[in-house]
Amino acid sequence: MRRVQACYLIYKQFEPNHPSIHAVLLLGMPVLLARQLPVLQQIGAVASHWGLILALTALYRRSPFHPLAKFPGPTLGKLSKIYVAYLTARGDLYRVIESWHEQYGDVIRIGSCMFGWGLIQLWSSFCLAAGPNELTFYYDTRLNPEGDFQLDGIRDFSVHAARRKPWARAMSSAALKGYEPILQMKTLELMEELSKRHREKIDISHWTNLFSFDVLGHVAFDRELGLVKSGEDSDGLIHIVEGGVYAGALISHVLWMVPFFKYIPAKGLRAVQLLAASYVQERTSKGSKSKDLSRFFTEDEGAAQSGATMGEITADGMLAIIAGSDTTSTMLTNLWYFMLRHPEYAERLRKEIDLTFPPGEDPLDFSRHADMPYLNACINETLRVLPPAPGGLQRTVKRGSGGATICSYFVPECTQVSVPIFSVHRDSREFSPLPDDFWPDRWLTQDSYVLPNGDVIGKEQVITNRGAFIPFSFGPQNCAGRALAMVEMRAVACVMMHKFELRKPKEYDLNQWEKDMWDALIMLRGKLPVILEQRQGH
Ligand code: HEM
Numbered sequence: 001m002r003r004v005q006a007c008y009l010i011y012k013q014f015e016p017n018h019p020s021i022h023a024v025l026l027l028g029m030p031v032l033l034a035r036q037l038p039v040l041q042q043i044g045a046v047a048s049h050w051g052l053i054l055a056l057t058a059l060y061r062r063s064p065f066h067p068l069a070k071f072p073g074p075t076l077g078k079l080s081k082i083y084v085a086y087l088t089a090r091g092d093l094y095r096v097i098e099s100w101h102e103q104y105g106d107v108i109r110i111g112s113c114m115f116g117w118g119l120i121q122l123w124s125s126f127c128l129a130a131g132p133n134e135l136t137f138y139y140d141t142r143l144n145p146e147g148d149f150q151l152d153g154i155r156d157f158s159v160h161a162a163r164r165k166p167w168a169r170a171m172s173s174a175a176l177k178g179y180e181p182i183l184q185m186k187t188l189e190l191m192e193e194l195s196k197r198h199r200e201k202i203d204i205s206h207w208t209n210l211f212s213f214d215v216l217g218h219v220a221f222d223r224e225l226g227l228v229k230s231g232e233d234s235d236g237l238i239h240i241v242e243g244g245v246y247a248g249a250l251i252s253h254v255l256w257m258v259p260f261f262k263y264i265p266a267k268g269l270r271a272v273q274l275l276a277a278s279y280v281q282e283r284t285s286k287g288s289k290s291k292d293l294s295r296f297f298t299e300d301e302g303a304a305q306s307g308a309t310m311g312e313i314t315a316d317g318m319l320a321i322i323a324g325s326d327t328t329s330t331m332l333t334n335l336w337y338f339m340l341r342h343p344e345y346a347e348r349l350r351k352e353i354d355l356t357f358p359p360g361e362d363p364l365d366f367s368r369h370a371d372m373p374y375l376n377a378c379i380n381e382t383l384r385v386l387p388p389a390p391g392g393l394q395r396t397v398k399r400g401s402g403g404a405t406i407c408s409y410f411v412p413e414c415t416q417v418s419v420p421i422f423s424v425h426r427d428s429r430e431f432s433p434l435p436d437d438f439w440p441d442r443w444l445t446q447d448s449y450v451l452p453n454g455d456v457i458g459k460e461q462v463i464t465n466r467g468a469f470i471p472f473s474f475g476p477q478n479c480a481g482r483a484l485a486m487v488e489m490r491a492v493a494c495v496m497m498h499k500f501e502l503r504k505p506k507e508y509d510l511n512q513w514e515k516d517m518w519d520a521l522i523m524l525r526g527k528l529p530v531i532l533e534q535r536q537g538h
Helices: 002-014 019-033 039-062 075-079 082-090 093-104 120-128 137-142 157-170 173-196 204-221 237-251 255-263 267-286 294-298 310-341 343-356 373-385 421-425 482-499 511-515
Strands: 107-110 113-116 133-135 201-203 392-397 404-406 409-411 416-420 448-450 456-458 500-503 518-520 522-524 529-534
Touching: 019 039, 039 075, 075 082, 075 107, 082 093, 082 237, 093 107, 093 416, 093 421, 137 237, 157 294, 157 310, 173 204, 173 482, 201 204, 204 237, 204 267, 204 310, 204 482, 204 529, 237 267, 237 310, 237 518, 237 522, 267 294, 267 310, 294 310, 310 343, 310 373, 310 482, 310 500, 310 522, 343 373, 343 482, 373 482, 416 421, 482 500
Parallel strands: 113 416
Antiparallel strands: 107 113, 133 392, 201 529, 392 416, 404 409, 448 456, 500 529, 518 522
C-alpha cells in the first residue's frame, strides 16, 4: 500500500509528464516489488497498483480537501477529464459545456480544470497578466520532431512576442494590400468553377474548403495548390490536416498523455509537417514574384529580429495552413448556412451589396468591404453564433506562482483555466435579446431595432458587448491572422452573394448542418448541399 501511496503522491505533487517517469511509477514499481512472483501474479500486482492509484485519485478529487472542492461541476467530469475527452470524441463538447454552465453557473470544475462562462473578464484579466498565466503543456504538441516550436506553442512571453513580430508586419495594412491580387485571382477562380456547376447540387462546404486552402498556399508560400481548379483534395491535404487536428483535440483534455503524442503514429500530422517543410524550402530557394507572407519571415528587414531559425519558420508555415484555412472556410460555410436559414437576411445583404456595387462596378473592390455595415454585421453574427474555434483555449496558473486571484476567484497554481468562446457568445449578459439566435441587427448602430417577430425595441434594450466578442481569442496569444481572415471573408461573401442566389435542395434538412459539426478545438463539419442560381446580369 505504501508504494501505491508514494506513487500517487508523486503524481499529485509533481504532475510528472515524462513517459519514462510514467513507466517507472506505473510499471517499474509494481513489477519490481512482485518480481519473485509468477507472471500471472505480477500482472495482478500491476492491475491492483493501477486500480489503487485510480481509487486514491478519485477519492481525493471528490473530497473536501481538493483545492477546487467549492466549485460545482458534473460528477464524472470532476473525477477525470477522460470523460471530457470522450465528449470530444463524440464531437459536441461545446454544447455539453454550455448545458453544464446553465446547470452549475459561471465557474465550473472539471478534473483539475475550471471553465468560466460569461466571465469574459476572467479570460481577459488572466490572459493579459504575464505573471501567473501560462499555456498548458498541451501546447507541447506544437513541437515538431526536429525540436522547433510553432508560434502558438511558445510559453515564454518575451520569446513569443519576438516571434509574433513578423506576423504583425505580415498583417499590416500595407501587407494586406499585397495579398489582394492573390485573393482576387482565387475568388474569381472559385466563382468560375461554381458558375460551371450552376443549377447543380454541390457541397458548398467542400468548395469553400478547397478555396481557403488554395488561398493559404498562395498567401503563405506563393504556391499553387490547385484544389479549386481540380475540384478535389487530390493529395489528401485537407484530410490529413483535419486528421491531425482531431488527434490533437482528443489529447488536449488528458494532459498526462501529451508526452505520448509524439509516439502516436500520427502519419497525417507528420505528413503535413514534411509538406510544409518542402513548401518553405522551395519558396526560399526560388524566391517569390508575389508579395506573400513568407517574405516577412525570411526576407523582410525585420525578419532577423524575430530570432526565428529556419526550422521555426517552417513550423510557422505549417501553422498558417492549419490555423488559417479550416477556420476561415468554416466561417464562410456557416454564413451560407445562415443565409439559407434566413432568406430575409440574405435579401437585405444582397440589397446592400447591389447598392454598393451597381451594375458595371466590381464587387471585388476591397477598399469598400470594411464600410458595408450589413455585410460586417452578418460576418460578426456568424462568428458569434457559431465560432470556428468554439471551445475553451487552455491556460494554466504557473507552478510556483502561489496561485492567482482572478475576478475574486482564488485559483490555485497549476489549475487549468479555460473560457469557452461558444458559451461566452451565447451569454445573455453580453448579447441580448435573442443570444442563441442569428440576428445581425445587433451589430448595427441605430436608435431602434425591429426584432424578427416584428416587435420594435429601443437601443437601450439591446446589449452587444464587443469586448465579449472573442472568436479570435484574446490577449497576446490571440489570432495572428485575424486581419487577413476578415479581408478574405468579406471579399468572398460579397462576391458570392453578388453573383449567386443559394437554394437548399428539397431533400436536405438544414437542421443537419449544426448536428454534423464536430468540436475538435477548431470546428470540423459535414456537407452543406446547395443549388446555386446565377443572378441575371451578374
Ligand atoms: C475566421 C478565421 C479565424 C479564426 C476564427 C481564428 C481563430 C483563432 C483563435 C481562437 C486563436 C487562438 C488559439 C489559442 O489561443 O490557442 C488563433 C490563433 C492563431 N491564428 Fe487564427 N483564426 C482564423 C484565421 C486565421 C488565419 C487566416 C491565419 C493566418 C494566415 C491565422 C493564424 C493564427 C496564428 C498564427 C495563431 C497563433 C497566434 C499565437 O499563438 O500568437 N488564423 N486563431
